[in-house]
Amino acid sequence: MEDLHPGVADPVMDTMNFLNEITLNYPEAISFAPGRPYEEFFDTEQIFTHLRRYLDYLAAQGRSAAEVRSAMFQYGPSAGLIRELIADSLRVDEGIDVPAESIVVTVGCQEAMFLALRALMAGPEDVLLVSSPCYVGITGAARLLDAEVVAVKEREDGLSCADLEVTVLAERKRGRRPRALYVVPDHSNPSGVTMPLRTRHQLLELAERLDLLILEDSPYRLVSPGAQVPTLKSLDRRRRVIHLGSFAKSLFPGARVGYAVADQTVLRADGTTGLLADELAKIKSMITVNTSPLSQAAVAGALLASDGHVCESNAELAAHYGDSMQAALRGLDREFPAARRSRLGVSWNAPSGGFFLTLQVAFRADDDALSRSAKEFGVIWTPMSYFHPDGGGDHTIRLSTSYLAHVEVEEGLRRLADFIESEVVAAQPHG
CATH class of the missing domain: 3.40.640.10 (Type I PLP-dependent aspartate aminotransferase-like (Major domain))
Incomplete structure (x- = not known):
């Protein structure tokens, strides 16, 4: 490696490979990771x-x-x-x-x-x-x-x-x-x-x-x-x-x-x-x-x-993505009512469009946490630390709403809520 360009050893180069590996290892998991278009609108x-x-x-x-x-x-x-x-x-x-x-x-x-x-x-x-x-x-x-x-x-x-x-x-x-x-x-x-x-x-x-x-x-x-x-x-x-x-x-x-x-x-x-x-x-x-x-x-x-x-030819597609985002926001409200939200230290933003929203959590949302989420709870997301070139984002995750059907979004958020509950409980002192 020392004879190769140092860029290939940069951690940013491994982020997509790690996500792909997690996805391959846990094919039954619901993935909020990929920013891909919804495939049901494609016709060969x-x-x-x-x-x-x-x-x-x-x-x-x-x-x-x-x-x-x-x-x-x-x-x-x-x-x-x-x-x-x-x-x-x-x-x-x-x-x-x-x-x-x-x-x-x-x-x-x-x-x-x-x-x-x-x-x-x-x-x-x-x-x-x-x-x-x-x-x-x-x-x-x-x-x-x-x-x-x-x-x-x-x-x-x-x-x-x-x-x-x-x-x-x-x-x-x-x-x-x-x-x-x-x-x-x-x-x-x-x-x-x-x-x-x-x-x-x-x-x-x-x-x-x-x-x-x-x-x-x-x-x-x-x-x-x-x-x-x-x-x-x-x-x-x-x-x-x-x-x-x-x-x-x-x-x-x-x-x-x-x-x-x-x-x-x-x-x-x-x-x-x-x-x-x-x-x-x-x-x-x-x-x-x-x-x-x-x-x-x-x-x-x-x-x-x-x-x-x-823009006009994509009206139906844009409506679908808008509905997916709204379904995710409703799902977060459902899974994290005010009392639970406060207890778990969870908050999120509410984008008006696009594929992504971000979720603040009380624990370190790193690769190890992602592995536990995929293995034990069947849900995949993206650590926001990947996107901070000068460090940061350690307590934030990115959720993509574009690639999943609405029913998958709802089930995925249920699993995500269970995972977050587990992480917060595990971090609490016992005695």
Whole structure:
């Protein structure tokens, strides 16, 4: 191991493997761990329909049979085949009006994160700011790129711009250069918190004043019920936001198609200018070469079917996820009435959408506790300590409500309540 990159030994790299191992070892357990879409809405025939629709679309554009064949079977451009369709969808669904040339189609959002970090982290003094708790995908990518991560502790209502400014100024005083802030503003993974509109405006103003870029990752908007707060990118007038997107939740994760919107201007050494997206595409050409044309075609067919209005076509799906979240919140109220809640030291938040909520407990919610929960009570959850890059979250667990049927949510919470009762009782002094 000492001859390998130190990033592979980072504890964050083992979190998903540990969860997968627990799930495999206890297949009968009800798992609140995976942030996966609900599978009952998938239909395998849809894939063929989407592919056919996109092939017909290419033919209707005047592409010859040979050109269509080449588009599907060859490598294709690194920046992607379906940028125009993604740009149209962002315009009608999210109010993000950017040229197609500013989009790079990636292998999931994870690659989009990697490309953005590789481009922005230019030297050892550059640091990435993250809200804490934070999605492990970004901190893991930063670790593999030797990029320093500095956490800004999230408050009960989310990120505080005052805290962010203090952190930026402190880092600069240390001789370091904060380059970007990574944030999930809508129904955040892992906390479930949504950033208020006022904070979004304040954040954009602060980013301009402090010369900071924002990496916006927001995969849960189009699968959450009700009106959504505008994206940071749709409010961005100074090109401070690099919007990282994915079709994993809104369409299906098996396609592995994401994208980066990088419309920032880059001044080259020869005095010419281009888009940051062009530079991201260069990096991509040396990592994955291009995103699978077949995957792009399947996504494109789905976008064409809804005229880019993924939000409208996902109305039933969003309602299901909203119902699942409400079922979980009702279940928590049922399992932990006021007296029991107080006795056990339990509390939780109430997200308006997304896949996740967080539960505060009185005991240490670590891997050992998770193992006991799975083995003895048949319920799996995620320790929130996984998501705190600077430590913390030891008494908090993350519950995902997306992957389970409502009846499983109810039974899972009953088992969880029994587990929590057992942990608290075991921790009490006897005598």
